[in-house]
Amino acid sequence: MTDQRHHFRQPLQRSPFHPRIEAANVLNAWAPWAGYTTALNFGDVAMEHSAIRSTASVYDVSPMxxxxxxxxxxxxxxxxxxxxxxxxxxxxxxxxxxxxxxxxxxxxxxxxxxxxxxxxxxxxxxxxxxxxxxxxxxxxxxxxxxxxEVAGLSLQGPTSFAVLKAAGAAELADLKPFRMAEVRLGPVGPVTVSRTGFTADLGYELWVAPERALDLWDHLMISGRLHGIRPVGTEALNIARIEAGFITANADFVCAEHALRPDRARQPDEIGLDWMVDLDKGPFNGRAAIRAARRDRTLKWALVGLDIEGNISAEGSIVYLGGRKEVGQITAAVWSPTTKRNIALAQLLRPWHRDAGDKLRVEIYALRELQYHKLMLPARVVKRPFFNPPRRRATPPAMF
Amino acid sequence: MKDTAASTVPGPSSRTWDAVVVGAGHNGLVAASYLARSGLDVLVVEKNEWIGGAAVSRELHPGVTYSNCSYVFSLFRPEIMRDLDLPAHGLQVLPYESGAVFKRDGGYVAMYRDHEATRREFARHSPRDAESYDRYSRDIMRYCRFIRPLLMRTPPDPASFKLRDMSEMAYLARHFLALGSEDAAEMVRFWTMSISDFLDEYFENEAIKSYLAVSSIIGTALGPMSPGTAYVLLHHYMGDVDGNIGAWGYARGGMGAVTKALASSFLAAGGTIRENAPVARIKVREGRAEGVVLEDGEEIRARRVISSMDVKRTFLGCMDPSDVPAPFLEKVRNFKSRGSSGKLNIALDGVPEFTALPEGSPCIQGDLHFTDTLERMERAYDEWKIGRWSSDPFQDTMIPTLTDPTMAPPGQHFMSCFVQYCPPRLEGGREWTENDRDAFGKAVLDQIEDYAPGFKNRVLHVEVRTPRELEAEVGLTDGNIFQGELTFDQLLFNRPVPGYAQYRGPVDELWMCGSSTHPGGGVMGAPGRNAAAEILRGMKAGTTKKTEMRDAYPVI
Structure with a gap:
């Protein structure tokens, strides 16, 4: 589209990987993400999640x-x-x-x-x-x-290093988590590879110019054929990211500039990001307010991981103390195939993130054949990540 | 419109109505409908041979129906639609498409219903503004959420010690303080500042700012650089189409469909409407209104008189000055209702081709504008100040028939052009002449032709309306479309006159229900509903039937 006026004809943009994703998206499961059309799944969410945890998965992160x-x-x-x-x-x-x-x-x-x-x-x-x-x-x-200007592909899973090695980047064996390197991948040319991801598993993100995107996709698919590579959609990734305990903007917290209701804005301490606040590094935006909130104990919320009884997922549920008092809500929840637990992320009013003991209850409305089963399931606060395998950090990484 | 007088009204002198409502505009009909549903015997008198006031649709070219005055729909309270069952009486609201402001360099800035499309459109002109738009929309929405609960509440009298006034003042104070000090400060700034200053805090691109300023000057004798215009913008954003806040739509069949549905609801509740019944005077005896005298001398007796006319026309035009306290009259004279706008209603035999728009652009179905800088908008206002219509006018122009199939035969179209600025009187206080009116119309047509060559060849008929025509036909003093400007000095308990914001006139049983009263104009219906609520409140228990009158839907 050279004439920019015509953008309205295609309200959702297409990622540089779109031709390959479209071919693989056999159920036509599309969803908008940041103005792009993106795949929700490629036909089988369970198999896709299994690839993230057992072999290798590719997920298009270009819309970031x-x-x-x-x-x-x-x-x-x-x-x-x-x-x-x-x-x-x-x-x-x-x-x-x-x-x-x-x-x-x-x-x-x-x-x-x-x-x-x-x-x-x-x-x-x-x-x-x-x-x-x-x-x-x-x-x-x-x-x-x-x-x-940058296409991104996330390669995640226990065999992801094996895939990259087969693709011609054996030198990535030395790449530690949260580091990046530039490598040449055969027919693709230079690719920036960071050891990062959204799965709490061994994984990498690969960044190239958009015109190299399809070559990168094809080269990875060929290189990964013997290592169980498959494309995954947002649904499978979401399961993995909840298992990892990662938060998503405007899902687990509301970005301050988007918050229509002023009370929805959150300080870092209220969404589990207290560990990243460096009060000693010198002035930064929000420092005085964060310091004051800590000093005056005005923080209202906390973001926690919950382990809920039973096996019925608790998306959107209200969290109670005992049977009555509302103390928070669940922002993300899933039955975790990897940990075999019913897990969730929740915003809880302080001090119940710490002091609730075994008193938390989660209200679930389970729709089964046109009737709701109303459940009040016990839950307890647990540490995140829910899943944190040693292979995530091993350097050099294992082959599987 | 059916004249029910002949069949149902007994001899004029033999009957005393529970209420006579002056003016069959939307607010008059809303008030009348609530009262009729409460069991009152209600007569609406209308000076024209048609009903509708400024929510009127007339077929002035064969087969083509116009929205002759108001032309878009958003602010009308959904609670009223439900109370009065207006959809069952034929009211249907159609959301409409996007829109564009044309630039003098041949380009344009569009807005689309799709959020991402609008972002990318703005990004063509300023990547920064494209991303500022979200925060801007968020902030406007915050102000909307604040003001919406106030629309259907009678303003308190701040000088009163009545329990009801004090508790309503306390409500306002709580509502305001709930904002927190920072947001409260921002809110006060927003209510009082100019739209130009406000937009400068978010945007850098002139054409984008011009587009966003449109709603801030409509119907207002102020320029985008005048303080107070930011509030006018909010006034236009606080409505919705089916929960889509800020969105505008069309009433299917034209704006007359609103009053047609209201009239149908009113008649079904047992009400009576008389067209061709211009009121000469509201009759007062011993400090109490007791009916109206029509221009032909006929007297209509009523236990209460409810005027939906603006306050100037009501008290300066239709009352004996000796019946009204002089200080009150003085305040009515001081109420600002300066006319600022004109309108062209055009029948077309085809869709104009705007050269800037790519083929297939949905913008043609939306609102179109030809003013691409705030300075041009302000200059247009400068001419108004010296009693001239703008030579380079500001327009809010649209073709409803691209959305609504009922208003013109296939292939023909109705085009509505709202135009500013257009003074109520010309230089030196001179009255408008036919020649002036035609010259004003030509300036508007020429402007459209500049952006859509060949447009004029498609014109079948034009109705040109200046404030003179608006006053003569609709009865709006000086042609002010809001029955009084929507500036902060004339809002809430100051609207229309301090001490008289509770729909009661200075004479017993004389009530006001037009847009001169809180919360003002824009085809909201809220003044009519609020006035009816006050009237019913004052009536003895047991004398009225219980009818549905909802409070404002909660904002959560």
């Missing part, structure tokens, strides 16, 4: 919003913007981070990639250009939306 942040002040700017310390980040490092407004309310979380001394890329769920530009006043830094 990506901003290039570059310039002599990039480090200072990012340290001012985000919660974690950026100055100490090595070149080739990747950081899971988040950023807040002045009230200390989380605007989004995302992944920060450092390419060299002055060049970074920030990947996130939502759009933030005005915020990023306004925050750059006074810094020698440029910020550009590069979403459409």
């Amino acid at each position: 919003i990506k901003y290039a942040i570059e310039g002599p002040d990039a480090v200072a700017y990012l340290d001012r913007l985000t919660l974690r310390r950026v100055a100490g980040m090595p070149v080739g490092g990747v950081q899971y981070t988040a950023w807040c407004n002045d009230a200390g309310h989380v605007l989004d979380d995302g992944t920060l990639f450092r390419f060299d001394e002055t060049r970074f890329r920030l990947c996130c769920q939502e759009r933030h250009l005005p915020w990023l530009l306004d925050s750059a006043i006074g810094f020698d830094v440029t910020i550009r939306d590069v979403t459409e």
Whole structure:
């Protein structure tokens, strides 16, 4: 589409991998994500989830919003913007981070990639250009939306390194979690590979120019044939990410700039991101508010993992203390095939994230043949991730 | 419209109505319907030979129905539609498409129903503005959520010590304080600032700002740089089409379908409407309204008189000054109801081709505008100040027949052009002439022709309306479409006159139910409903039937 005026004819954009995804999407299970049409599944969610946990899976992450942040002040700017310390980040490092407004309310979380001394890329769920530009006043830094300039493919699962080795990147054996490297993959040419992902399993994300996307897909599929590779959709990935205990913006928390109801905004401590707040690194957006909330004990919410009795998944349920008092709601839930537990992420009013003991109950309306079965199932707060295998971090990684 | 007078009304002098409502516009009919459903014997008198007021559809070219005044639908309260069963009486609301502002360089900025399409459209002009739009929409929506619960509540009198007023003041205070100090400050700024300043806080692109400013000047004798215009924008955003807040639609069959459904509901409840019955005077005896005198001298007696006319026409035009306290009259004179707009209603034998739009663009089915900078909009206003119509006018133009199949034969179309600025009187206080009116119409047609060559060849008929025509036909003083400007000084308990915001006039049993009262104009129906609520409240228990009158749907 060269004439940009015609965009309305195709309201959802197509990812650079679309031709391959379309061919494999045998049930035509599509859903919009950030303005792109994306696959919900490729015909069998259980088999796809099984590939994530047993072999290798590919998931198209091209719709992720990506901003290039570059310039002599990039480090200072990012340290001012985000919660974690950026100055100490090595070149080739990747950081899971988040950023807040002045009230200390989380605007989004995302992944920060450092390419060299002055060049970074920030990947996130939502759009933030005005915020990023306004925050750059006074810094020698440029910020550009590069979403459409970078195609991303997530390769996750115990055989993902075996696939990459077969694809010609044996040197990735040395790549540690949250590091990236540039490799040449046979017919694809240069590919940036980061050891990152959304599954809590061994896995990598591969970044290429859009015009190399189909070659990358084809090369991985050929290289992975003996290693059980298969494309997976959002439904299977979502199961894996809940097992990993990862949160998603505007699903498990509401981005502060999107919150229509002001009481929906959350501080990092209220969505389980307290560990990334570096109060000692120098000034950053939201620091005073976060510090004050901790000091004055005004934090209201906490985000926890729940282990719920039974085997009926609890999406959208209200959480009670005893039988009556509402103390929170479930933001994501699934019967976990990997852990054989009924797990969920939930927002709980403080102090019940800590003090509820065995008193939490989850109200589930299970629709079975046109009738609801109303259940009040006991639940308890457990540590996240629900699933955290040693193979996730092993360096060099195992072949399966 | 059926004149029911002949068949059902007994001799004029022999009967005393429970209520006579002056004016068969939407608010008059809403008030009348609620009262009729409560068991009152209600007569609506209308000066024209048709009903509808400013929610009217007339066929002025064979086969082509116009929305002669108001032309889009959003603010009408859904609670009223349900109470009065308007869908069963034929009211159907159609959501409409997107729209565009045309730029002088041959380009355009569009808005689409699809959020991503709008984002990408804005991004063509400014990537930053494309992403600012979400926060802007969020903030406007916050203000809407604040104001919506207030629309169907009678404003308190802040100077009163009555329990009801004090508890309503307390409600307002709680509602406001619930915002928190930061949002409360933002809200006060928003209510009082100019739309230009407000948009500058979010956007950089002039054409995008111009598009978003459209709703802030409509019907208002202010420019986008005048303080107070941000609120006018909110007033246009607080409606919805089936829960899609801020969205606008068409009443199927034209805006007259709204009053047609209301009249049908009213008649079904036992009410009576008399067309061709212009009121000369509201009769008062010993401080109490007791009926109206028509221009032909006929007297109609009633236990209460409810005026849906604007306050100026009601108190300055239809009452003996000695019946009304002088200070009240002075305040009515000071009420701002300056006319600012005109309208062209056009019958077309085909769809104009706007050269900027790519073939198949849905924007042609939406609202179209030709003012691509706020400065041009402000300059258009400058001409109004010196008593000229804008030579480079601002338009809110649309072709409802691309959405509604009922208003024109296939292939023909009705085009509605709302135009600003258009003063009620010309330079030096001179009255409009036919020549002036035609020259105004030509300026508007020429502007459309510039963007759609060949447009004029498709024109079958044009109705040109300046404030003069609006006043003469609809009765709106100075042609102000809101029966008084929607600025902060004239809202809530100050609308229309401090101390008289509870729909009661300064004379016993004289009531006001038009858009001059809270919460104002825009074809909301809320003034009529609120007035009926006050009237019924004041009546003795047991004298009325219980009827459905919902409170505002909760905002959760």
